[in-house]
Amino acid sequence: MTSLPTVPRGAGRDAITDAAREIFAERGYHGTSVRDIARHAGLSLSALYYWHPSKQHLLAALVEESTQEYFERCDAALREEGDEPADRLRALVRATVEYRVSRRVESAIAASEWRNLSLENRERLDGLRQAATRLWSDLIAEGVARGVFRCAHPEDARRSVIAACNAIAQWYEPGGDITLADLVERYGDIALRIVDHRG
Known part of the structure; x- marks a missing residue:
């Protein structure tokens, strides 16, 4: 199983924001999953949910x-x-x-x-x-x-x-x-x- 890259704790929110911005722009809201965003940000789903409880x-x-x-x-x-x-x-x-x-x-x-x-x-x-x-x-x-x-x-x-x-x-x-x-x-x-x- 491929491990996720290490992301500094303070940079987690920024990584999520950057990833969501890129994927929403490319695929649109409905074409993007929370898992896509977390993967692109190099974070776990639980880390994403720490900052944002939902895709909405x-x-x-x-x-x-x-x-x-x-x-x-x-x-x-x-x-x-x-x-x-x-x-x-x-x-x-x-x-x-x-x-x-x-x-x-x-x-x-x-x-x-x-x-x-x-x-x-x-x-x-x-x-x-x-x-x-x-x-x-x-x-x-x-x-x-x-x-x-x-x-x-x-x-x-x-x-x-x-x-x-x-x-x-x-x-x-x-x-x-x-x-x-x-x-x-x-x-x-x-x-x-x-x-x-x-x-």
Whole structure:
């Protein structure tokens, strides 16, 4: 019988998280077993269950971690800006694009596996999603109120900008023809056109 590789005790949770992230991304939630994750992490089932009592608990933890990190990046980006709506919108776009590029796997899991969360977990984590959405909604509403954004349908504009930025995780290849800095600049321009910015 092949023995499992020795994993430092403190690294167990990280090993499980990394393994689950890779396998969920490759096979999907329903195509992955707890045994698959434990084997990939080099741990026993009992070690996995020490950290996560179920596969559902593990999925919820991954989605929560991803959503929380995204919200924190957006919030930090806005704190660095003044009160000019166009600059703040560019900051949100930058935070989103940079997150989608650096966390492509996490982004894919959060988007594709949300439907596989239990109702209880979806309701619990929906607060984080709504908090991130409010950052965008409040910003665009402020720009409209100040007359610098002229979009007739602010919520549709918000959805369009977010969808465009989120889709980057599906097609962007680091090291290709477009640098990350160029991508951020390009999508900032696109966002300002969508909200009909009048400088």
